[in-house]
Amino acid sequence: MINPGQLGIWLAQRREIWQFDLMTARDLDGYASRRGLGLSLGDVQLLWALGLLRADLVVSVKKLRSTSFLHVGQTPEGHNLYADQRSMRRHRRGWINLAVGKELPNQEIRPLFHPFRYYVLHHIDRVLALGVGRLQPLINVSGYQQLIEWLLSGLEGWSRSRQSVEVLDRWTSIADLAIATEPWMYAQIFRSHTVRGPLTPEQFQQRVREHGTEVAEIYRRLTVDDVDELRQALCIDAEAFDPNRDVHTLLRLGNEQRMQLEGRLGGAILFRTMAELLRRAAEEVHSTQLREEDELGFGWTPPGAKRQLYGDDRLFDGNSHAASEFVRRFRLDHGVRIRWYVEGPTEHAFLTAIFGPGANSGVEVVNLAGRVVANGALAFRESLKRDLEAQVFSFISIDADRADNVKVIKAAAEDDLICGRIFWSEPDFEFANFTATELAQVIIKMAIEVGCPQKAIDRIPNAAAGSTSKPELFSRVNHAVPEYGGIAAGASWGTSLAQFALSRGIIGEHDMPRPVVEGIHEAWRVTAQGSYHASREHLRMDFDTGRMVDRKANVS
Secondary structure, eight states: OOOTTHHHHHHHHHGGGOSSOOEEHHHHHHHHHTTTOOOOTTHHHHHHHTTSSOOSEEEESSOOOOTTEEEEEEOTTSOEEEEEOOOOOOOTTOSTTTTTTOOOOOTTEEEEEOGGGHHHHHHHHHHHOOOOOTTHHHHOHHHHHHHHHHHHHHHHHHHHSHHHHHHHHHHHHHHHHHHHHHHHHHHHHHSOOOOOTTOOHHHHHHHHHHHHHHHHHHHHHSOHHHHHHHHHHHHHHHHHHOOOHHHHHHHHTSOGGGGGOOHHHHHHHHHHHHHHHHHHHHHHHHTOOOOOGGGOSSSOOOTTHHHHHHSSSOSSSSOHHHHHHHHHTTTOOOSOSEEEEESSHHHHHHHHHHHOOHHHHSEEEEEOTTTTSTHHHHHHHHHHHHHHHHTOEEEEEEETTOHHHHHHHHHHHHTTOOOEEEEEESSOHHHHHSOHHHHHHHHHHHHHHTTOOHHHHTTHHHHHTTOOSHHHHHHHHHHHOGGGOOOOOSHHHHHHHHHHHHHTTGGGOOSSOOHHHHHHHHHHHHHHHOOHHHHHHHEEEETTTTEEEETTSOOO
């Protein structure tokens, strides 16, 4: 794909546009070992000397006579710069004992490597790992020696073959292409770049464009399928090395700090970043759109699946709504997912006591304070429109006996302004969700807390019995128990109802129809796994049931 030595020429001419620093052999040793490879100090230098690993630039105090190294310039200190143009070659005796008698270059010759050379090191490390189980010596020590000899024999035969040269050349070529593409496509991935050296921002951009023009010629010689094959290899390698594909996606939605990750996870992120660089370059050159990296690797992602789940086929192009939908699957998005509108302080206090602050639970409770009709109707509709724009579900709890409020909500549902749920309370919040006996128990607890005499408390159950609405309940209790001082709806009453429901396990039960319990369970489900885009695209509000139904169905 790229002629050996060309990458070194570009690096010598435009080194300041590359965003990743080149590393010494010693630095790459540490970089690779911290990312899960079994390398020791000096291994990178040895692999380079043996011709198994190509350097990106070579710095030498003295001039090199070998035609394997092309002179491409000098360092500011006056040292010679060379491009490593060695091709991968076949070793007729294989890799076994390849380093025996090999003299390493002296310290006056210093190879430099882009971090993407880690990809080649990963495969060399994988091939050299014999894969013997750690417990083998405990099971059969004599068999252990035989197994080692058999594995070494296999490695020797493979490393003598032409196939070993072909795959090593392929690994090297993939790294070459990713390294060449890095300065051109870096800003598209990370949304930022660093201007290095004495260049002005304008000069920097000009050099990046010039470099991109040359690299684009390589991609024109490659078909889209060619690039996809390389990307698929990178993503399979990433998943085989660290199988947490969703974690890779989460981290790649962040900034460039993900490139500092270590362990196998850090290696996998590096591979997927290389694949993304190749994708973005191919998309620009061939004016097409390819599958993103989370769709590659093991398994198969059906076309359109991401759009169904997240509202877009692309997660990594800056669509914050799609990215947020993905993040919400893991409960990592602490923004508001549901805005729950209620009529007064009782419902507001009740739900706030259940969910806590909206920023933590994903549920924000809004007290309309009766402002649904008249001047408040416009504000309410605007709030619903803002919910749609922000992709926030709208839940509404309303007393069914308020005809004026019902009319406003019905109009909003017919105008397709509600994506969520409507919960009707008949006749009111209290008696739609609790029995008269349960409400009496709540009042008793409140009376005890304020020091009401026991004789007065004993009259509460009989006073509450037979009540069928909140006004009737309060009137009876206040008449029968004047010592209490008067019970009324409000925040204190709503909080006490919530405490009672939690203490009695009512929130977790389905012993009787309770609209608020149904709503709480639905809210938990939505905040955990509900897809706003799928709901909005395929469903609409049925005013009569308060539920979302198929858009194709006839809705009253």
